[in-house]
Amino acid sequence: MFRDGRTLPRLSGGYGSALGFGVGVLTTTAAVAGGAAGAPWLGLVASAVAVLAVSVVTTLPGAALTAAQCWGLHAGFVLGRAGAVALDERAARAAAVFLAAALLGTGLGWLATRAGARHAVPAPRSGKEGLAWPEPSHPECPEVAGPVSGGPASGTAATPSPARS
Numbered sequence: 001m002f003r004d005g006r007t008l009p010r011l012s013g014g015y016g017s018a019l020g021f022g023v024g025v026l027t028t029t030a031a032v033a034g035g036a037a038g039a040p041w042l043g044l045v046a047s048a049v050a051v052l053a054v055s056v057v058t059t060l061p062g063a064a065l066t067a068a069q070c071w072g073l074h075a076g077f078v079l080g081r082a083g084a085v086a087l088d089e090r091a092a093r094a095a096a097v098f099l100a101a102a103l104l105g106t107g108l109g110w111l112a113t114r115a116g117a118r119h120a121v122p123a124p125r126s127g128k129e130g131l132a133w134p135e136p137s138h139p140e141c142p143e144v145a146g147p148v149s150g151g152p153a154s155g156t157a158a159t160p161s162p163a164r165s
Contacts, residue, residue, distance in 0.1 A: 010109060016062020017069070020054040024070040028077050036078050043078035044094055048101045055105025056112065063106045067098035074098075 011019060027050040028043065036043030047070045055063035072085065074094050080086035 010113060011058040011062055013059050013061030013065065016054060016058025017065035019058065020051070020062065020066025021069045023050045023054055024066065024073050027070070028073040032077055037081075040078050040090060043074055044097060047074050047078075047094075048097050051098050051101040052105040052108075055102045056109040058106075058109070060102075060106050063102040064099075067095075067102040071095045071098050 010016075024047065027046050031043035031046045034042065036046070051063070051067050051070050054066045058066070071091070071094055075085045075087070075091040076083045079088070079090055079094070085091070
């Protein structure tokens, strides 16, 4: 769905970060359960794909926060143990991979937004040119139309209901 009729919607930084954290936790949990503690590249690839996917649908701040969160999860549970962040060469390499995935995903999201803008359905026009107006019910005053069903002049909304006894 188009937000303003011209561009595809993207999650703001806070919502993108929250989505990234949830996806990062699920990805890290699945990677560790699948044996990433013994093969850290498995967790790196899984988390990089997660960062890339979230970065496509969020803004640059959301993508950067997602990369940082996934790096912390990867360094703490795949490279380190029980949340103790490992600060070594492998963690630095993982940070670079996650940053690259975030930038690539943000770029792909930007391209998708621009492509959506070119193929978007135009926004509805406001005013009389885009709508069918009812015929006026007052011949001496053509700009006043008849009452709309359910409106105050129809008697349904303005008439109070009788009190029940």
